Amino acid sequence: MENVFAKIAVVGSGALGCYYGAMLARSGVAVTFLVRSDLAVVRERGLRVKLPTEEFALREVRAQATPEEIGPCDLVIVALKTTANGDFRTLIAPLLHERTAILTLQNGLGSDEELARLFGAERVMGGLCFICVNRTAPGEVLCIEPGSLSLGEFGRPVSERLRAVGELFTRSGVRCQLGDDLAWLRWKKLVWNVPFNGLSIVAGGITTDVILADAALEAEVRALMAEVIGAAGKLGYAIPMNVIDQQIAHTRPMGPYKPSSLIDYLAGRAVEVEEIWGEPLRRAQAVGAQVPRMAMLYALLGRLTKR
Amino acid sequence: MENVFAKIAVVGSGALGCYYGAMLARSGVAVTFLVRSDLAVVRERGLRVKLPTEEFALREVRAQATPEEIGPCDLVIVALKTTANGDFRTLIAPLLHERTAILTLQNGLGSDEELARLFGAERVMGGLCFICVNRTAPGEVLCIEPGSLSLGEFGRPVSERLRAVGELFTRSGVRCQLGDDLAWLRWKKLVWNVPFNGLSIVAGGITTDVILADAALEAEVRALMAEVIGAAGKLGYAIPMNVIDQQIAHTRPMGPYKPSSLIDYLAGRAVEVEEIWGEPLRRAQAVGAQVPRMAMLYALLGRLTKR
Numbered sequence: 001m002e003n004v005f006a007k008i009a010v011v012g013s014g015a016l017g018c019y020y021g022a023m024l025a026r027s028g029v030a031v032t033f034l035v036r037s038d039l040a041v042v043r044e045r046g047l048r049v050k051l052p053t054e055e056f057a058l059r060e061v062r063a064q065a066t067p068e069e070i071g072p073c074d075l076v077i078v079a080l081k082t083t084a085n086g087d088f089r090t091l092i093a094p095l096l097h098e099r100t101a102i103l104t105l106q107n108g109l110g111s112d113e114e115l116a117r118l119f120g121a122e123r124v125m126g127g128l129c130f131i132c133v134n135r136t137a138p139g140e141v142l143c144i145e146p147g148s149l150s151l152g153e154f155g156r157p158v159s160e161r162l163r164a165v166g167e168l169f170t171r172s173g174v175r176c177q178l179g180d181d182l183a184w185l186r187w188k189k190l191v192w193n194v195p196f197n198g199l200s201i202v203a204g205g206i207t208t209d210v211i212l213a214d215a216a217l218e219a220e221v222r223a224l225m226a227e228v229i230g231a232a233g234k235l236g237y238a239i240p241m242n243v244i245d246q247q248i249a250h251t252r253p254m255g256p257y258k259p260s261s262l263i264d265y266l267a268g269r270a271v272e273v274e275e276i277w278g279e280p281l282r283r284a285q286a287v288g289a290q291v292p293r294m295a296m297l298y299a300l301l302g303r304l305t306k307r
Numbered sequence: 308m309e310n311v312f313a314k315i316a317v318v319g320s321g322a323l324g325c326y327y328g329a330m331l332a333r334s335g336v337a338v339t340f341l342v343r344s345d346l347a348v349v350r351e352r353g354l355r356v357k358l359p360t361e362e363f364a365l366r367e368v369r370a371q372a373t374p375e376e377i378g379p380c381d382l383v384i385v386a387l388k389t390t391a392n393g394d395f396r397t398l399i400a401p402l403l404h405e406r407t408a409i410l411t412l413q414n415g416l417g418s419d420e421e422l423a424r425l426f427g428a429e430r431v432m433g434g435l436c437f438i439c440v441n442r443t444a445p446g447e448v449l450c451i452e453p454g455s456l457s458l459g460e461f462g463r464p465v466s467e468r469l470r471a472v473g474e475l476f477t478r479s480g481v482r483c484q485l486g487d488d489l490a491w492l493r494w495k496k497l498v499w500n501v502p503f504n505g506l507s508i509v510a511g512g513i514t515t516d517v518i519l520a521d522a523a524l525e526a527e528v529r530a531l532m533a534e535v536i537g538a539a540g541k542l543g544y545a546i547p548m549n550v551i552d553q554q555i556a557h558t559r560p561m562g563p564y565k566p567s568s569l570i571d572y573l574a575g576r577a578v579e580v581e582e583i584w585g586e587p588l589r590r591a592q593a594v595g596a597q598v599p600r601m602a603m604l605y606a607l608l609g610r611l612t613k614r
Contacts, residue, residue, distance in 0.1 A: 203610045214606070214610055216602075216605065220602070293599050295523075296530075296600050297603075300510050
């Protein structure tokens, strides 16, 4: 398996792309970053990653401004905000040869299908990042909680290829699980993202601890989670209801945590409204799931993020 | 009936209290205003009322800073924000003789019961103000839309006393209806207030025309109205569902209208969260009505108005 992915491109060099790309590069994998605003800094100074227990710098980083300069790769890791999905063709097509695999680390629903539509379903894999990492400066990321990465093939069970990707990440120091059902993994992550990312914005820009300190808002978190689980169940992705208690228990010790959508919102950047709330809502409604709170949250977020 | 209410006190001299009090005073009724911050201005310059078609000034206005200086009256008109209901005993008790009637013009649910509990149910009447009036300066109000006033006895059908109050208002130029079911009138008004006052705040401080220009938000308005009507029905107050279309049609030509709660919110004043959302929600839940959107709206408003 050693040389299956001899050349890897990371598209989207925000916190997530820099972090995973740097981890892979440090472990000896040939990673090239597609970088926009921070290109000069990254070329000159490389990348710096702060982890809870260590800190490392990559002095020599392959970084390009255009996909054409990178050229065809064996694996393309997509770490763009979903709000940039309209640029898929421009950014990804030049990176593909006949057997290039694409791994999207993007949030929510819709990216897998869009990549499959544009480039072929057989190329697509997805990864769900349970991680807390922020960009602190150009070329610098701070990973507060490395968490883990759940990987799945798009519409297929675990494959040899997926195992090879998993091994790359594992060897680089990223805790990794493989799953037979990517869509199930996505819905399970939405159980957390729909309420916490959403309420943190519409309740006035508040962190998860403030949400959970307010009994009425915690009840709304739980009710939203139940709606997401109910919708997922109707769609064939069975998630047990005790996940609600688990996720609340897991969130409480996180303290004043800002969900990624809140960070985007407060920074005036585009929020992934369609992928985290719109598409799940539409799929839920299509199968007749009762999702009144998801509908209201989506309507409010649509309006609040209109700038 | 001429002398039933020889002496009237208006408690709460915001836009509503000044407007109705000034209309009554102009028609020759002996009205005394309980005034706090604007007392000096009102005593010196009186009250000025601008209506869509006319404008009038009351040069001599009876105004006092304390209820003790006013003393017992025949009718007490309560035009306080419900957020000041904790002051009922202090502000109202000194105005009462054995047969004093109390008319609350306050929004939402709970004030009738609280006045009844404190001073006796037999005293209490309520009025729903369908009006658009703002305080433009100390002692000055602008009435954009005089609308009408719906009056009812608390827990009793129309009485002689209520008719007398209605006549006072009618003779003063205020369009007035009497109703046999005050609680029904309150729920009918909530059909509008719950969605529009609420969404105007949680969707980011927007006017009613912006809400109705957004298809997803209009759908939420309709869904919230249906929840309020459903809850009212379970409580025994039958409101037909076509009220939804009527109220939307009535709201559309109002243009960039700021609901009163939004005005309070934007001005940093207390919002009547418990009376407009909390108490209706609790009563709906007590009879098992399905009100998920009302619950979420209440939770969000509770948090957003915490200062």
